[in-house]
Amino acid sequence: MSTNGADLIVDTLIKNGVKYVFQLPGGKLGPLLMALKKREEEIEVVTVRHEQNAGFMAQGIGRITGKPGVVMTTSGPGALNLVTALATATSDGDPVLAIAGQVPQAKLLTPYPQNPNISGVMNDATITKYAKEIEHTDALADEVANAYVASVNGNPGAVFMDIPGNILLAETTKTGLEFSSVVDQLANTISDDATIATAADKIKAAKRPVMIIGARADDEAAAKEIQAFVKKTGIPVVETFQATGLLTREFNQNYVGRVGLFNNLPGDELVYNSDLVITLGLNLVEYWASVWNADNKTIIDIDTVVDHLDETYIPDTLVLGNIAKNLKNITAAMAEQDLTDEWKAVIRTLQEKLMTKKQVPAETAIDALHPLEIVDSLQKTIDAHPDTTVVMDGGSHEVWMGSYLNVYQPKHFLMSDGEQTLGVGLPWAISAALLRPDEKILSSGGDGSFMFSSQELATVAHYQLNIVQVIWVDKEYNMVEFQQELDYDGQEEGVDIDYIGYKEMAESYGIKATRVRSKEALDAALMEAYASTEPMVIEMIEDNRENIHLRDKTELKKY
Structure with missing residues (x-):
């Protein structure tokens, strides 16, 4: 031939x-x-x-x-x-x-x-x-x-x-x-013993150390070594949105949530209060250094590449090469580290603050879902089905999910920190479903972002993929709307979008679909979706009045 x-x-x-x-x-x-x-x-x-x-x-x-x-x-x-x-x-x-x-x-x-x-x-x-x-x-x-x-x-x-x-x-x-x-051999090098020893000594000397986990550390090998390091040192961890899932529930006492975007989460406050930051595989597009290093903290960067350098990001020690192997060597060089009572108290305070921010309000709208109600329902579903891969499109829903939804496996929480592109959600869910046919893929999109790639419901139907697509419906490009209102004295323009019957749209592709307005209905729909391997679309009517608070400017407090 x-x-x-x-x-x-x-x-x-x-x-x-x-x-x-x-x-x-x-x-x-x-x-x-x-x-x-x-x-x-x-x-x-x-x-x-x-x-x-x-x-x-x-x-x-x-x-x-x-x-x-x-x-x-x-x-x-x-x-x-x-x-x-x-x-x-x-x-x-x-x-x-x-x-x-x-x-x-x-x-x-x-x-x-x-x-x-x-x-x-x-x-x-x-x-x-x-x-x-x-x-x-x-x-x-x-x-x-x-x-x-x-x-x-x-x-x-x-x-x-x-x-x-x-x-x-x-x-x-x-x-x-x-x-x-x-x-297979790329990024397989490790740093020399002297560099490892220097990094370990600086970590030991720190009074308020913290680790920021970034996207380049989001794999199973790095997750294993992160867990070993945290178990030995007790050092608290925060994650960027894109690097979620590196710690298991066993490490909840060391975990202070996510950082980035609006710099107003408890994790951001933890970094603000630290004296030494260990950046692990951090792509600076996820969490730009000018946000968290205005006071010239000591930085130990463990990474495969040297990221963008500027006046706020010059690592004091660069541990270059295979992230998992270098972190393993640093852990071996460390004694068990007893954090100060003062730093432990700060960690506990910020963990409690994170839990408070995640709580569903006692009173919510009657005919629409509060964003935290949606997050709570999705969290309980994921906790019951921990192999779920969560995929997010862009928009305000992504900030709620990125800030407060937990998964406990690497590569099971997919979102875009870089371009924050609308339309990635359903296509990424299709990829995940092809690679993980025995796992449920939970794809989340707003009514604006979902329409960028909604035609791929045809692909989902053709392959009968194990995807549940949830759509947050508020009839606006709300991520832009609430920022316009904050930036232009309450005015907004060009952000309203017409309602489409997403349930009927999905059904036209031959996909099972439902529309929900209450937490009880959402819980029932998720239970139905997870009882089957067939695709399903859940249209959720959202009360978006709380979204404007996603960008609340928090005065970062010194503890």
Whole structure:
């Protein structure tokens, strides 16, 4: 059987463990689709309803597995529709490999249909880490290898390959390249003994130490070492929204919640009161240093890369390399650390404050759900079904969930801290459901954000995915609305949206759906959803009057 460039790409993907390709078909993608069809027993093609969503689905694979998700598109608008998804992946630190079919090389510089300079558009460091137009068929396997490695090396992100049609169709004697052993060794180095000892000594000397866990530490190996470190030292922990789930319930006495975004949570106050901050895999886009380090705290940074340096972020000690292994060595160098009674008292005070902020008010609206009622119902459901993967779209609902909902496993709480992109929720839920078919995937979206990718309910229905989609309905782009009201003397404009019957919409796709206005009805709907592996949509009528308080400016108090 003759082998062409498209066959060479697919062979390389398969040899390196790629199981899914997300795509929306187009003429220039034809050679790759035919190559995929030849190998359909080894790699699955997932056809979607919009290329941007295909890019988000690839990002979901990258987020959960740590290895690039793969998306393929046609040229022109097909590839251009990937820009938002790839920029989101790069900002959030998720590996994605995007491949676009392109017009033949002879037509690249002519006024030919669907022929913008895609690689030029993509070749921006805020969108991708690597973007190339490939010029020779025999180089395709090499280029896939280099793009793939670039996507996971350092801070992970998106990469892009633009491949003219004649390059895809030309025959070649090359075979696919297997390079997974190189990928497995990336970030496998550890810091030297002297650096480990310095870090341990500074931690021992601290009176008010705290650890901030970031997205680059969100994996099972790091979770194990974080738990061992906390068990030995008792040092309190806060998480960014994107790094939720690294501690189990056993460590509730050491946990003070989340930090970031509006800098008004008890976790933010804990960092404000600390004298030493251990940043663990912290991507500064999650929690920018100017917010928490105005007083020049001692910083020990344990990470795979050096993040952005400025006047508020110059680590005193940099422990560079494999996060889990370096933290394990620091733990071994530590004696059991007895925190001062003063610091323990601060920790207890802020934990109590966190619990108070999470409590459902005694009086709520009769015909709509208070946000904390929704969080409480979802929390109880997750506690009863701890393997649930929680996926969030952007919006005010995300702040409630990000601030107060707990999960206890890494990679089981997915949200965007970087671009905070609307529309990621349902596509990421689809990725999670493909990877975790035996787990319930709980996808949360507002009525605004959900509509960015609602057409993918068709994909959910086609694959009968084990997803329950909850939709917070308040008929406004409320995350923008309440900030307009705060910033413009109570005025708002351009934020109202018409109500859509989301229940009826879901039913039109053949998906079971219900509409709820009370906590009792929500609890019953969640119980029904979890009793089945079929998809379900729950439309929740929300009382959004409390959302304006999400941005309350808390005067951070010194304890």
